[in-house]
Amino acid sequence: MTVMEQRGAYRPSPPPAWQPRTDPAPLLPDAAPHRVLGTEAAAETDPALLRRLYAELVRGRRYNAQATALTKQGRLAVYPSSTGQEACEVAAALVLEDRDWLFPSYRDTLAVVARGVDPVQALTLLRGDWHTGYDPREHRVAPLCTPLATQLPHAVGLAHAARLKGDDVVALAMVGDGGTSEGDFHEALNFAAVWQAPVVFLVQNNGFAISVPLAKQTAAPSLAHKAVGYGMPGRLVDGNDAAAVHEVLADAVRHARAGGGPTLVEAITYRVEAHTNADDATRYRGDAEVETWRGHDPIALLEHELTERGLLDEAGVQAARDAAETMAADLRERMNQDPLLDPMDLFAHVYVEPTPQLREQQAQLRAEIQAEREGTH
Amino acid sequence: MTTVALKPATMAQALTRAMRDAMAVDPTVHVMGEDVGTLGGVFRVTDGLAKEFGEDRCTDTPLAEAGILGTAVGMAMYGLRPVVEMQFDAFAYPAFEQLISHVSRMRNRTRGSMPLPLTIRVPYGGGIGGVEHHSDSSEAYYMATPGLHVVTPATVADAYGLLRAAIASDDPVVFLEPKRLYWSKDTWNPDDPQTVEPIGRAVVRRSGRSATLVTYGPSVPVCLEAAEAARDEGWDLEVVDLRSLVPFDDETVCASVRRTGRAVVVHESGGFGGPGGEIAARVTERCFHHLEAPVLRVAGFDIPYPPPMLERHHLPGVDRILDAVGRLQWEAEG
Numbered sequence: 001m002t003v004m005e006q007r008g009a010y011r012p013s014p015p016p017a018w019q020p021r022t023d024p025a026p027l028l029p030d031a032a033p034h035r036v037l038g039t040e041a042a043a044e045t046d047p048a049l050l051r052r053l054y055a056e057l058v059r060g061r062r063y064n065a066q067a068t069a070l071t072k073q074g075r076l077a078v079y080p081s082s083t084g085q086e087a088c089e090v091a092a093a094l095v096l097e098d099r100d101w102l103f104p105s106y107r108d109t110l111a112v113v114a115r116g117v118d119p120v121q122a123l124t125l126l127r128g129d130w131h132t133g134y135d136p137r138e139h140r141v142a143p144l145c146t147p148l149a150t151q152l153p154h155a156v157g158l159a160h161a162a163r164l165k166g167d168d169v170v171a172l173a174m175v176g177d178g179g180t181s182e183g184d185f186h187e188a189l190n191f192a193a194v195w196q197a198p199v200v201f202l203v204q205n206n207g208f209a210i211s212v213p214l215a216k217q218t219a220a221p222s223l224a225h226k227a228v229g230y231g232m233p234g235r236l237v238d239g240n241d242a243a244a245v246h247e248v249l250a251d252a253v254r255h256a257r258a259g260g261g262p263t264l265v266e267a268i269t270y271r272v273e274a275h276t277n278a279d280d281a282t283r284y285r286g287d288a289e290v291e292t293w294r295g296h297d298p299i300a301l302l303e304h305e306l307t308e309r310g311l312l313d314e315a316g317v318q319a320a321r322d323a324a325e326t327m328a329a330d331l332r333e334r335m336n337q338d339p340l341l342d343p344m345d346l347f348a349h350v351y352v353e354p355t356p357q358l359r360e361q362q363a364q365l366r367a368e369i370q371a372e373r374e375g376t377h
Numbered sequence: 378m379t380t381v382a383l384k385p386a387t388m389a390q391a392l393t394r395a396m397r398d399a400m401a402v403d404p405t406v407h408v409m410g411e412d413v414g415t416l417g418g419v420f421r422v423t424d425g426l427a428k429e430f431g432e433d434r435c436t437d438t439p440l441a442e443a444g445i446l447g448t449a450v451g452m453a454m455y456g457l458r459p460v461v462e463m464q465f466d467a468f469a470y471p472a473f474e475q476l477i478s479h480v481s482r483m484r485n486r487t488r489g490s491m492p493l494p495l496t497i498r499v500p501y502g503g504g505i506g507g508v509e510h511h512s513d514s515s516e517a518y519y520m521a522t523p524g525l526h527v528v529t530p531a532t533v534a535d536a537y538g539l540l541r542a543a544i545a546s547d548d549p550v551v552f553l554e555p556k557r558l559y560w561s562k563d564t565w566n567p568d569d570p571q572t573v574e575p576i577g578r579a580v581v582r583r584s585g586r587s588a589t590l591v592t593y594g595p596s597v598p599v600c601l602e603a604a605e606a607a608r609d610e611g612w613d614l615e616v617v618d619l620r621s622l623v624p625f626d627d628e629t630v631c632a633s634v635r636r637t638g639r640a641v642v643v644h645e646s647g648g649f650g651g652p653g654g655e656i657a658a659r660v661t662e663r664c665f666h667h668l669e670a671p672v673l674r675v676a677g678f679d680i681p682y683p684p685p686m687l688e689r690h691h692l693p694g695v696d697r698i699l700d701a702v703g704r705l706q707w708e709a710e711g
Contacts, residue, residue: 131486142454143486147478153444154479157451164407164433165455184474187444194439349489350524352547355577355624 022231029224029234033268036243037305045243047311053090053242054306055320057299060086060110062324063119064273066331067109067126071277075335077128080107084272087242087298088204090114092172095249103142103155103173107204111174115141119327120334129339149179152188152201159197159256170256172200172249178209180223189264193230198256200249201264204239206271211284227264239267240298243305270296343369385562388536392422392498392554394567395540396460400430403458406544408435410445410462410498419464420500420559446472446497450479453493460544466501467510473518480549481524495549496540501529502595502645504557504692506685512556513682514646516594519551520622520655527622528576529553531597533563535620538574546576555595579626581633585615588639588705591630591656593619596643596693603698612702622652630656631663638669639705643693648676670706 036042064083070076082089085107093114096102104112112122117134124133125144132143142158145151155173162169179185180203192199203223207214220226227234233255237248245267252263270293274281281290306312347354347362354362386394400406408426410418414437417424426435438445442463449459463469476497484492503512519527526548530536536554543550582597583604590600597618604614617633619626634640640660642653653674660672675693683691 130488131482132488135490136454136487137490143483143491147474150447150474150478153447153475154451154454157448157453158455159451160448161452161455161457164457171451183471184443184447187439187441187447190439190441191444191448345488349485349487351484351526352492356627357625 024228027228027231027233029222029227029236029266033236033238034244034248035238035241036247037241037301042243042305043309045247047309049094049246050243050302050306050311051316052094053087053246054299054302054312055323056090056094056114057086057242057302058320059324059327060090060114061299062321062328063110063113063331066328067123068273068277070123070332070335073336076123076126078276078278079109079126080276081273082107082110082271084293084297085204085206085239085269086110087245087302088174088202088239088267088269091242091245091249092174092202095246095253096170096172099140099167099169100253101140101142101155101158101169101171103151103158103171104144105148105151105174105176105179106144106146107176108174109144112141112144115139117141119331123335127335127339129341130345149175149182149184149188151175152179152184153191155199155201156188156192156195156197156262159192159199160195163198168257170198170200170253172202172253174202174204176209177203177205177207177214177217177223178212179203180226181209181217189227189230189232189262192262193232196259196261198259199262200252200256201262202249203264203266204269205266206239206269208271208275208285210275210279211281213284222266224264224266230264232262232264235263235265237265237267239269240296240301242298242302269298384564386533386565386567387560387562388530388533388554389420389422389559391533391537391565391567392540393424393426395537395544396423396426397429398567399460399541399544400426400434403544405456405458406434406460407452407457408460408462409438409449410436411438411440411464413437413462418462420556422498422554422559423462442469442472443475446475446480449495450475450483450493453495454483454491458494458496458544460496460498463497463499465507465511466499466513466515469497469499469515472497476519476525476551477522481522484548485524492547493549494547496543496546496552497549498540498552498554500556500559501553502555502557503682503688504595504645506688507556508685509682512685512688514644514677516553516622516644517646517651519553520652524549525623526550526576527553528620529555529594529622530620531555531558531582531594531618533561533565534572535574535618537565537567538572539576539620541573542576545573550576553594557595558598561598574620577621577624577626579617579619579621579629581615581629582618583614583616585613585637587612587614587637588641588702589615589617589630589633589637590641590643590698590702591617591619591633591660592643593622595645599694600643600698603695603702606695607699607702610699610703614702625656625659627659627663630660634660634664634672635667638667639702640668640672641675641698641701641705642672643675643698645677645692647679648674649679651676670704673701673704675701
């Protein structure tokens with residue numbers, strides 16, 4: 001368009017004058033991850049909460065060890081361990097009210113168990129006798145989600161629906177550092193912020209997406225900084241400091257419940273073990289790095305704090321370990337029983353009612369099984 | 378007895394009315410998508426819904442199809458009944474992961490404890506002069522995904538009846554709306570109480586004795602036109618409108634083919650790996666001894682959807698259908 005075709009008064013700046021829609025400064029994460037244990041703030045933390053976190057961390061580590069052992073015995077097809085990340089797993093579960101919802105990824109079995117799901121039912125997916133072994137509605141825990149970050153928009157939609165219904169419900173969605181590269185991560189955060197949905201996104205930055213380190217995943221200053229682009233606050237926390245993770249998540253949950261919208265929390269942690277029992281971590285990282293992180297162990301950090309303050313003694317440590325052993329023995333015993341399988345279940349839950357085509361296939365399978373039993377096959 | 382003069386209504390109006398009626402009787406029904414609110418959708422199918430029910434019930438979402446469907450999954454998990462609009466067939470592809478990995482199998486992976494009552498409306502097909510990415514026939518992708526119902530109306534009345542049934546269904550339904558039939562008109566009374574059509578039933582649109590044209594959606598009117606033209610050739614063609622691709626109504630299709638002994642499947646979607654191959658196989662498996670000729674397919678070519686100035690060569694038309702009918706080994710009758 002030429003100047004001759006200009007209509008209306010000449011304006012050197014775009015109308016109306018452009019300005020940022022929100023002030024980005026309050027959304028920015030702190031320069032360093034938030035810590036509580038080993039700082040003065042620890043004294044203000046509820047001792048009962050610290051003791052509960054400790055018991056759950058000890059139980060969680062034992063659960064991971066037992067589940068990994070079950071893979072070696074052929075009782076589990078695979079197990080992605082969260083050893084070293086127990087603080088995030090446990091805090092995510094404990095920070096929620098009964099009516100809230102948890103959206104776990106495949107590495108978050110511990111969070112699912114800490115939320116109250118039966119330890120055996122939580123392993124159904126990994127044992128392979130079905131996909132989801134628990135009723136999501138019973139404990140308000142979505143199915144363990146394998147396709148990365150795809151559970152995040154579900155959390156947003158659920159939280160949005162709850163808010164539309166006038167229910168006081170918050171959704172907490174868990175994802176890893178690799179998952180933040182997925183499109184669904186972006187879309188979920190964007191929808192959450194636009195709708196001001198009561199959601200908390202917890203990114204466990206454990207350093208690796210299987211073998212790929214974070215430097216190959218993102219050029220962002222931190223994953224928490226990504227929040228600013230969506231117009232929501234980003235928080236950084238020491239992911240191995242259970243008290244700090246609980247505090248930051250509790251703040252975010254409170255903020256969401258009060259109608260303040262979503263928060264992105266990045267917890268800095270480390271995957272001490274390989275991606276799964278089928279992975280070989282020595283191919284992509286050195287022992288020295290792993291050892292550094294073993295020195296910043298979530299259980300040791302909390303145990304140190306509790307002992308220093310006289311909140312935990314030898315007997316207390318032993319009691320936590322005994323409780324964990326009891327859980328492990330029960331898990332072992334129940335996982336060593338063969339699950340009952342009914343092949344007819346394959347057709348039972350595809351639709352409300354099987355289609356005529358599925359009925360035919362079901363009849364075919366029934367006949368095959370019958371023939372197998374009678375030895376005519 | 379008073380007779381009410383019926384005003385012609387378009388398929389688009391019937392679809393709007395179906396959503397409006399569903400929203401009026403069920404407060405859990407939520408419409409969401411791109412431009413569905415203030416604008417009323419690019420095809421105006423959601424016209425007036427935001428005004429009548431508020432923006433919380435008919436929501437303009439951010440422009441992100443995976444996010445739209447993914448959040449709809451979460452809403453359904455909480456007990457809502459979302460009706461999602463994908464703006465165009467080819468714009469629905471970003472939502473495929475949500476559709477395939479979650480929507481289609483949530484009921485299954487949770488042993489029935491978490492059904493997803495979702496309707497996904499997808500305007501589909503060509504013949505509207507659209508530039509690229511606006512005219513795809515994507516039904517084969519949906520048909521190949523267990524756990525989804527795949528439904529497509531061809532008449533104004535069915536547009537209403539099937540959409541009501543889709544929204545009421547406790548299973549996810551991919552509801553394919555033939556774009557070029559949006560403005561097709563029919564005398565149809567929206568106040569007729571018996572217009573909800575059960576999903577999974579085909580219907581004989583035109584009875585005939587010589588051969589059966591098996592078709593659906595945008596190709597139904599083309600087949601009816603072909604059947605009229607075929608009278609000049611001495612053929613009396615039956616036209617079966619499938620209406621539902623999943624579940625598939627073997628009974629109605631096979632009953633027709635057993636009567637006529639000959640069948641041609643007609644659709645816009647490409648032939649290779651398309652719905653016609655499945656339909657031809659099903660008919661052959663079930664009606665072999667009644668067939669006088671192999672089941673033929675008249676489909677779109679196996680090419681990316683053509684530019685609008687060439688699309689008439691791609692779309693199955695009356696002549697191509699009659700050519701296929703002519704190849705149904707009539708000499709054997711002789």
